[in-house]
Ligand code: SF4
């Protein structure tokens with residue numbers, strides 16, 4: 001990076017930046033392990049849930065996937081459902097980024113890092129969701145390009161592995177860089193992160209598109225085999241992501257002294273309003289095509305919405321999702337949603353849960369019911385699957401809590417590079 | 429016909445290449461056999477053997493000295509008058525009692541040869557053939573089935589698809605079809621799969637209703 | 651809010667102002683680690699069954715002849731140890747100039763499930779699930795509508811008004827399962843058979859989602875078979891006992907068919923509804939069927955190009 005005057009002028013500063021990095025990490029560890037009793041309680045709770053999940057997973061690896069309720073008819077279940085949602089959340093994380101950089105919304109800049117942190121946590125959750133779905137996690141190395149055998153570019157799953165890991169690296173870089181610069185009290189060098197921010201915007205679209213391609217590329221599963229799937233995924237991600245960020249911001253504002261104007265949240269709500277409307281419109285058009293033509297392809301949708309052959313395991317799920325999505329949308333369109341109201345929180349929760357069901361249980365499971373040979377075999381997650389999935393969510397929240405706590409600490413100058421340290425003083 | 433007749437039969441087998449069986453057939457069938465039998469490779473082919481069908485070699489009776497004997501058909505039929513019109517099992521007596529006959533409107537002598545005391549079968553042109561060779565006899569009416577049989581598309585078999593590596597054993601018509609009542613009798617199938625989560629869509633009842641109203645009977649889709 | 655800048659540089663260990671807190675933290679950390687170790691303990695029970703050679707084994711197609719022999723020896727020994735059976739693992743290769751195809755005569759199939767049973771026995775399937783690569787559907791006359799089909803019928807067959815449709819792997823010429831697999835654990839061999847390397851598969855089940863014919867089966871747990879019921883003639887890519895957590899599928903019994911023999915399902919079929927052979931041989935039975943019968947394939951519109959044909963007698 002010799003092209004910028006700042007960097008060229010001060011190679012010494014760069015060296016110092018590297019030198020003081022261990023100190024930064026050490027202090028970050030301090031932040032991570034210090035807090036109020038509420039913080040300790042919260043972290044203990046999340047750890048306990050994650051432990052239960054880890055134990056359930058270990059048992060699953062030992063005894064086989066028989067401890068899940070998946071079968072050869074419904075061969076993916078709650079794990080992959082949760083995976084799909086988490087990828088959406090990760091993609092939605094960059095929603096803060098788009099207005100901040102594409103439209104140069106200055107006020108958003110400070111908060112962008114929160115969105116990136118959400119993306120990092122969500123990617124970790126999606127990756128874990130896939131790992132626990134593997135029958136042979138010990139053979140994980142077969143997936144590593146170079147050592148294993150990577151069926152790229154044919155397999156959509158390899159694309160997904162690439163884009164998810166790439167996205168994780170990009171976001172870790174942006175978060176880490178911005179945070180560290182703030183810690184050092186220096187102005188971030190745009191050359192070091194703005195290109196990555198734009199990359200992450202494109203990349204966010206790609207992770208959810210590729211995840212949609214995972215499903216819609218399968219000709220044998222008519223319920224998924226629709227070109228509308230990727231746009232629908234994106235639209236719903238643009239709702240769940242910002243809604244989740246709104247919740248995080250609220251928690252941050254209540255537990256730290258961090259203050260900001262209501263503008264960024266309002267921008268997010270505008271995004272949600274548009275995205276949710278598009279999402280519902282696309283859902284309606286999908287349903288019209290399915291039910292009006294009434295072809296055999298509607299069998300899965302019929303099962304999903306109304307049940308068939310006396311089997312109706314998903315009916316309650318999907319109508320709950322639709323109700324929550326509609327209520328959430330209506331709430332978001334209330335003027336009160338633009339203020340810091342409880343109504344906004346309720347709207348966010350409705351949309352998050354609604355989309356979690358719609359993109360998860362409501363999308364992944366009906367792809368298998370009826371089966372490719374039209375057998376209606378139902379699926380409801382087993383206790384093990386719930387434990388593991390909840391464990392993953394808890395672990396993701398744990399990571400997010402730590403990240404956000406660190407961000408807030410740096411932002412509020414609770415930790416920073418000690419004055420005078422640097423060239424001479426070795427840290428830790 | 430320079431192919432080797434490989435004989436690896438057990439005692440329960442009657443060794444006979446399909447080819448040999450079919451050599452007695454009428455001309456057109458013979459031609460089609462040629463085309464099937466010709467193999468693109470020049471390697472010698474192993475034989476295809478037809479399993480001996482479950483047919484009696486006579487009827488069992490008790491001799492005056494109390495010994496059990498097996499009687500040939502002509503033991504009685506060579507001395508009795510032939511009833512050439514008989515087409516039903518009900519007016520048969522002695523050894524034929526209890527026989528079920530349900531095979532169109534054929535008379536006994538449509539298939540059985542009265543000229544040698546019913547000890548052989550009779551083709552439509554009057555030629556006598558051995559009981560074992562009944563495949564030709566059946567094929568007189570059931571041409572498509574015989575054609576499919578010759579082309580390996582009807583009738584169970586075991587052994588090698590690649591006749592340059594090993595031979596084949598084939599079922600006889602009579603393994604599945606009782607000559608007197610050839611319709612395949614229904615029976616209990618092998619147990620269904622034990623799925624952990626059973627499919628919800630069983631159509632046992634609705635199908636009956638459909639069948640009653642559709643009037644499709646036994647005709648096939650194509 | 652703590653101001654951490656006022657604290658010493660070692661926030662955990664040298665946490666003077668709140669020494670009690672730092673003690674608690676150390677306890678918490680220890681407890682936490684212990685808890686994780688306990689939670690994950692089942693993993694150590696599981697790894698007892700694994701070994702380094704298996705862990706490091708390369709993809710089937712990258713094994714040299716010697717390595718293959720070593721692998722087969724190891725697998726034979728493992729089968730002896732785990733199942734108490736002496737088995738022989740072979741590695742039949744595709745025959746040059748042979749492409750397999752299968753045809754099934756729906757007019758004479760009587761739905762007896764003898765083929766499914768033969769598959770179960772031949773391929774060393776798990777006894778508890780009664781697994782088989784073949785699922786026989788009782789279908790309604792008047793169409794080929796699986797929605798009106800039933801694979802779990804348990805009444806005398808054949809029923810009037812019904813026909814029977816066994817479905818197994820169609821050995822697609824354009825197999826979506828192979829495209830889907832992220833690690834080439836499943837591929838198509840030169841004779842058209844789609845195989846799985848059970849020692850390479852990671853069990854993601856993407857191929858099972860991709861298959862339009864419900865042809866793939868997953869080993870949800872370790873298969874159970876009594877030693878005396880194990881078929882000792884085993885192929886590495888076909889009927890050897892599969893490990894837990896991997897995918898399996900019909901291989902047209904390649905350990906038999908590549909030796910020139912008929913597949914087990916064909917031999918079990920009492921009616922001769924099944925026709926198998928080399929589609930490249932113009933004089934083969936299978937060619938005669940394809941050329942002379944009005945055959946069709948399942949879900950032709952998907953472009954999978956099955957090598958499994960169905961036909962009716964006229
Ligand atoms: S039928 Fe299914 S498993 Fe078999 S080759 Fe086709 S896609 Fe693959």
Ligand code: SF4
Pocket residue numbers: 830831832833834835836846850851852853854855856857858896897
């Ligand atoms: S389950 Fe195995 S064979 Fe199937 S896609 Fe995954 S790794 Fe490949």
